[in-house]
Amino acid sequence: MKRPRIRWHIAVFLAPAVLVYTTIMILPLFNTLHLALYSRIDQERIFVGLQNFMTLFGEPVWADQFWNALGNNVWFFVIHMLVQNPIGIALAAMLSHPKLRFAALYRSAIFIPTILSFVIVGFAWKLILSPIWGIAPTMFGSVGLGFLYQPWLGKEEYALTSLSLISSGQFVGIPMMLIYAALLTIPEEILEAGEIDGITGLNAFWKIKLPLILPSIGIISILTFVGNFNAFDLIYASQGALAGPNFSTDILGTFFYRTFFGFQLQLGDPHMGAAVASAMFAIILVGVCVYLFGIQTRLRRYQL
Amino acid sequence: MNLRTLGIALASTALMTTAAMAEDVTLTIESWRTDDLTLWQDKIIPAFEKDNPGIKVVFSPTAPTEYNAALNSKLEAGSAGDLITCRPFDASLALFEAGHLAALDDMDAMSNFSDVAKSAWQTDDASASFCVPMASVIHGFIYNKDAFEELGLEAPTTEAEFFAVLDKIKDDGSYIPMAMGTNDQWEAATMGYNNIGPNYWKGEEGRLELIKGEQKLTDEQWVAPYATLAKWAPYLGFGYEAQTYPDSQNLFTLGRAAIYPAGSWEFAGFNTQADFEMGAFKAPVQSEGDTCYISDHTDIGIGLNAASPNADAAKTFLAWVASPEFASIFGNALPGFFPLSKTPVELEDPLAQEFASWRGECESTIRSTYQILSRGTPNLENETWGASVAAIKGTETPEALGAKLQDGLTSWYAPHQ
Numbered sequence: 001m002k003r004p005r006i007r008w009h010i011a012v013f014l015a016p017a018v019l020v021y022t023t024i025m026i027l028p029l030f031n032t033l034h035l036a037l038y039s040r041i042d043q044e045r046i047f048v049g050l051q052n053f054m055t056l057f058g059e060p061v062w063a064d065q066f067w068n069a070l071g072n073n074v075w076f077f078v079i080h081m082l083v084q085n086p087i088g089i090a091l092a093a094m095l096s097h098p099k100l101r102f103a104a105l106y107r108s109a110i111f112i113p114t115i116l117s118f119v120i121v122g123f124a125w126k127l128i129l130s131p132i133w134g135i136a137p138t139m140f141g142s143v144g145l146g147f148l149y150q151p152w153l154g155k156e157e158y159a160l161t162s163l164s165l166i167s168s169g170q171f172v173g174i175p176m177m178l179i180y181a182a183l184l185t186i187p188e189e190i191l192e193a194g195e196i197d198g199i200t201g202l203n204a205f206w207k208i209k210l211p212l213i214l215p216s217i218g219i220i221s222i223l224t225f226v227g228n229f230n231a232f233d234l235i236y237a238s239q240g241a242l243a244g245p246n247f248s249t250d251i252l253g254t255f256f257y258r259t260f261f262g263f264q265l266q267l268g269d270p271h272m273g274a275a276v277a278s279a280m281f282a283i284i285l286v287g288v289c290v291y292l293f294g295i296q297t298r299l300r301r302y303q304l
Numbered sequence: 305m306n307l308r309t310l311g312i313a314l315a316s317t318a319l320m321t322t323a324a325m326a327e328d329v330t331l332t333i334e335s336w337r338t339d340d341l342t343l344w345q346d347k348i349i350p351a352f353e354k355d356n357p358g359i360k361v362v363f364s365p366t367a368p369t370e371y372n373a374a375l376n377s378k379l380e381a382g383s384a385g386d387l388i389t390c391r392p393f394d395a396s397l398a399l400f401e402a403g404h405l406a407a408l409d410d411m412d413a414m415s416n417f418s419d420v421a422k423s424a425w426q427t428d429d430a431s432a433s434f435c436v437p438m439a440s441v442i443h444g445f446i447y448n449k450d451a452f453e454e455l456g457l458e459a460p461t462t463e464a465e466f467f468a469v470l471d472k473i474k475d476d477g478s479y480i481p482m483a484m485g486t487n488d489q490w491e492a493a494t495m496g497y498n499n500i501g502p503n504y505w506k507g508e509e510g511r512l513e514l515i516k517g518e519q520k521l522t523d524e525q526w527v528a529p530y531a532t533l534a535k536w537a538p539y540l541g542f543g544y545e546a547q548t549y550p551d552s553q554n555l556f557t558l559g560r561a562a563i564y565p566a567g568s569w570e571f572a573g574f575n576t577q578a579d580f581e582m583g584a585f586k587a588p589v590q591s592e593g594d595t596c597y598i599s600d601h602t603d604i605g606i607g608l609n610a611a612s613p614n615a616d617a618a619k620t621f622l623a624w625v626a627s628p629e630f631a632s633i634f635g636n637a638l639p640g641f642f643p644l645s646k647t648p649v650e651l652e653d654p655l656a657q658e659f660a661s662w663r664g665e666c667e668s669t670i671r672s673t674y675q676i677l678s679r680g681t682p683n684l685e686n687e688t689w690g691a692s693v694a695a696i697k698g699t700e701t702p703e704a705l706g707a708k709l710q711d712g713l714t715s716w717y718a719p720h721q
Contacts, residue, residue, distance in 0.1 A: 131543020154546025
């Protein structure tokens, strides 16, 4: 009998990727979890088990900040799901319309902000919305809506929503591109068959295209989820590490930054920081698992 | 190896050593004073390099709010500069205790400073000093003299006069009465709470009793400044909630605002930008004739990175920083940073003279949250930022703010438990 040959080439080809991924992703991840189990007391590193997590969730000083950041993060994500993704899908549907002229131009124009740095986008919006130098107050004034203008980024009740909308505006190009690609794969025959049955225009979108692109929408949702719960840059660039006003824009990323690296007179605490990072990791892991097992397995793939 | 080759080897090492010695040593200074880059490059460093050939100095600042975090990471990683600009109190003390800053007690030059000047950079029992004191900053208010003349106003001395002046500017309408925003949060605490506060808690007296646990943040003298800050809001101009610190500076130097709650570190920037005459008044007292207190905060020191490979050159630089020559250059190159050395320095800048003159009339104190009280979590200084903003915006009552801060302090600080 001939023994099955060991296929060495697979291991050889995989090795570089596995090595790189292990050194820069997996090891640091376990190191972070490990770091979260220690604490520094009088210059000495002491194993404290889950004490840091108990502090994080149980002591009001820490827990208030943590739940505030988590709540803000959920709102940040909800706005993206309600604004960025539907608009992205709508844009993709319009772009894929065969009679639309200059589609490539619109596509690039809407996608360009995605490749810009958060710092540039945050700073530009900060200038636009500034009550002193910004063009927003003047623009509202010139159409007689001056009374509507508010220093949005400076008011606790508006700041987080404004930033979520800014971020949605910047990244709307990503769902648009993904959905656009999915729409292009729908064969003409199906749409023609629908047309013969009298399903045209918007109806065709709701009844034929949307069910076919549902898996792509699922992917977008999970990308948005992971992206939003890891977000940091925009808030940091526009509101600083204290995520003002009064922590109303504080999300897990900025909370983590302040804890780990410290801020102003507050010194960084790598162990509590690692605990926050582990909590963030757990939240994202749970979210992704819920999606994978609760939603994706139920998404029907239509055989095209 | 025979003797000849050994000789050659020795000779070549000797040659290499002398070559290395002739080469310039470059010292890098870590700092948060990004605003002062040109002053260091144009005035301070050339003055030092002229007298000390062979030592080159590079001033390499980081943004103020990120300085502590960036510096800590660099020190941990061993990539920090040779000279470390020291924040006062705990931030630097922590660096010293972690072994990142070298003790400087053996330097003769340290005797040029009074105990008070050195106190911000010593261990709690004053047994070791680790930074050479450079300067303190004084808080007060800067005003647009032209605007005051135009409206027929005089610099106020009491709180009633202060708010009367603000009312008049507001009624006239051509100037924003006061330029301050709450976007960056620290302005409200540093130029607001800690500027006007010492008059309420009687400077050092209140500050030290708070540290000992004999006064509480819920006491009248610690809550009242928040009530006064709450009265500032109507005078800060539209959209002050989103107004950043540079916005405020620009509003004032462009002549759009009449009064600027200031720290003396603003002078250098304001002198180059404002084209009107500036005057200054100190934090107003509650009633005529009260003793006045000013926040004269030990703010900048400079220390030696314990891991620096150029320790000798760095000590030469530190000794020079402690000299009267440096004090005179620094005090005049950076008006508003008042040298701490014992030798008195002639200040040329009129604003700096005005601020410095208050040292003679009033009692000096430092910012209430800096020594010891910001050692734990929550950090009282950062908490005070948020509380001052909340007071101005009126989102919480002064009493509620006092209670919240006291709770935070009680949670980790033994004398308050």
